[in-house]
Amino acid sequence: MSDSNLSLAREAGPPPLTRAARSVTRFFRTVFGFIGTLFVIGFSLLPLSALLVALPAVSPNEAVLTDTVRPARSWGRRTGRRVLAAFAGVVVLVALLAFAIEMVTRLPLPAGGQMGTLAKKVFGASFADFLPDDEKPDNLPPGVVWAPTPELLDKQKSLRQAVNRPNLNPRDKTEAVEKLAAADAEIAERTPKSPKLQLLLNRDLAPVLAVPLWTLLPPALVDHWPFVLLVMYGTDIVLLLLIGKVPLAYNFRYLWVRRRDTALTAVAFTVVVALVVVLLAFVNGMYKLNETTGVPGNVLVMSEGSTDELFSNLARGDAQNVQNVTVLSDQQGRPVGPGGKGIGVARAVANADGTLTRLPADARKDLPGAIALASKESYLVMNQPVPTRPGEPATRRFLQLRAFEDARIASAVHNIELEPGGRWFTSNAVEQGEKAPDGIQYLQCCIGEGAAATLGEDAKKPRLAAGDTFELGDRWWKVIGVMRTRGTTYGSEIWTGIENPIVRETGKGDKFTTIVMRMGDDSDASARAMAFYLTDGYTEAKLKAFSEPEYYKELTKTNEQFLTAIVMMAVIMAVGGIFGVMNTMFASIAARIKEVGVLRILGFKRWQILISFMIESLAIAFAGGLFGCLLGSLANGFEAASTLSGGQGGGKSVTLTMQVDFTIIATGLLFTLIMGRLGGLVPALSAMRMEILDSLR
Structure with a gap:
């Protein structure tokens, strides 16, 4: 060409x-x-000691636990070393995890919490969820609804419960029996074609393979996984220092020499971790609010089908009948109450000064003058104009109102007291004597601490006190007491009498939305038994009852939404932090290429170089994260407004106290260490791979 x-x-x-x-x-x-x-990146989250022990699985001629190793020239010897190293790495990993779980199990940590909720949400799937289900047939008759397997089994379970309910009228029971027979027939027809349905119906495999994955894990690993990982990583560092010589003095001296760059990198961690701690403190305050509001031994009763107090309607006659119920056994048929003779609503007698004295649980129900500790309440939400400056647009707020038949009973049932100088309102809640600006007598009320602060802003005061007034519903109200409600959902509420003219105008005065009853022995077991009976066994009315702690536990859907949003935000911020550390470490290693070669000449091995730079990255991250946790902990005790909701409509506006506890601090430190590990591994690997001659050129 x-x-x-x-x-x-x-x-x-x-x-x-x-x-x-x-x-x-x-x-x-x-x-x-x-x-x-x-x-x-995924391997960087594993303990480094386990990775080092498993290093010969990648490089059979690399020595970790010894100074030298005989070269493996044959394929069989190399394969044997790889298998043995991989097995040893898994053993070290399992041993570290088991040790961390055992240590955390022995710590006096509270059960549950938002981190446990997050773990249960992540590991909420079961093995059965990954099995194929039978497909929807093409020739499905018109009007027939095809339900997936879980929904079909839930339908069968609810129908069985309906059939066994003694308070079900004959017509509804007949209909439930027919629907149950149809559901049983459909399940029998679909089972041979559905591996998922076969597993869910298998009595031997379902308790293991058809339950959420978190139920198969140790409780400490679910509820306190940040502590478990911190203990595991801490033990890992100790093992690394015991395995071999690492040039830590060189690394920390370099961090000090370049302290300005080190400080700037650490500041990024400080900002990210501080923000995460504050957000977690907000959610933690909501969880604590739910936990402290529900009183063990209280039963909360609403009308059947209600998803929130706001939508419940109970006739006065039904309320009177419910407070006289005695429950004899719990859900499993075991006797309850003193001597197993049953238990009912607690009773009390009124003293001359208006206070109540509790009667023993075994006191006669027909004792003269005895009062049932059943708080009959009407819960409603009212709209109030917010004072604005001239020229500003008009705004309004929602205030929560709770009306009672007897304030003394409400105080005893909910464990709510008044601040000194306060008094409870009467049934009609009309203040005698002083007249309001409109010439009509004031309406009496007692307010929670959160509501006092909210309404105090309108009066240019930190909060309202006894004797102060405000306008609501075109009437003037007078505060005659401020309730001690810190740590409960009642802090944002206004309490008044059931015969209050404003309450009666709303239609809530002729009925109740809720009945809260204190059980005679104050036990949560009796409250659960009563709730079960009123829901499934009571025949006088159709009711929906909960033990009060269970009811407020249901109002955590909003908490889970906030927690999910925080996790997503933390991941986004973590990406920036990871790239920041990675950039810093790459620049740091590039400036020390010859020093890496000198370290190799002095006898330091590749894995020791890897560990030294990883620890350098972790040191920067830990310092920044520690300051971030300290900065974020300053939010402890701050008050914030939020809403509790069960996710089915309704909800309660509350004023909560942000709380930073040890779990949040542990989560913040773990978060920053993970960012340090992810950001430091790739640069450390680049330093480890350098050949001695190439680094010295």
């Missing part, structure tokens, strides 16, 4: 087929490189 033809061929470039092959090769190389990077 002539020179002119060669030059033309060069200008034309490679053939189209060659170019296509190169493009495909580059594409797959990029994809595999990305997958490999993800694997490297």
